Amino acid sequence: MIFDYERSAIIARKQPCPPKFCWYNALKALRHRSLDLPASTKYVEGWVKTNHGIAIEHGWLELEDGTILDPTFVAAGWEIALELGTERGTYQQHEYFPGIRYSREELKGVRLNKLPHVHDTHGFFGCDSPEYQQAMFDAQQ
Numbered sequence: 001m002i003f004d005y006e007r008s009a010i011i012a013r014k015q016p017c018p019p020k021f022c023w024y025n026a027l028k029a030l031r032h033r034s035l036d037l038p039a040s041t042k043y044v045e046g047w048v049k050t051n052h053g054i055a056i057e058h059g060w061l062e063l064e065d066g067t068i069l070d071p072t073f074v075a076a077g078w079e080i081a082l083e084l085g086t087e088r089g090t091y092q093q094h095e096y097f098p099g100i101r102y103s104r105e106e107l108k109g110v111r112l113n114k115l116p117h118v119h120d121t122h123g124f125f126g127c128d129s130p131e132y133q134q135a136m137f138d139a140q141q
Contacts, residue, residue, distance in 0.1 A: 011029045011061075017072050045132070047138075099126060
């Protein structure tokens with residue numbers, strides 16, 4: 001998996017991406033017509049291991065070739081840069097562990113305030129999804 005900083009930054013510039021709203025930011029980007037994302041782009045709910053070794057539930061977009069678009073972490077880097085008085089945030093490499101991938105069609109009618117979707121479809125923390133549980137386990141190792 002390759003993280004595309006530049007394309008993630010384009011998304012973050014075209015729409016507000018508040019920190020701690022990763023699922024909202026990703027799904028809103030997927031639905032944003034002016035971003036011209038390929039029809040095969042997936043909305044992903046899974047886990048990410050930060051550069052500090054902490055595993056957290058997270059949401060992002062994934063292109064068909066596995067490229068990751070994550071406007072939330074890019075926008076958070078900019079916020080940190082503003083606080084520090086620097087020009088631009090630096091992206092810290094995170095390790096992504098996809099749990100469940102959803103197409104645009106699968107998310108029709110899903111409200112942004114009902115995310116992460118896996119909690120509605122597979123129980124709290126995706127406890128009824130072996131794939132989601134495996135992603136959580138892998139991220140915590």
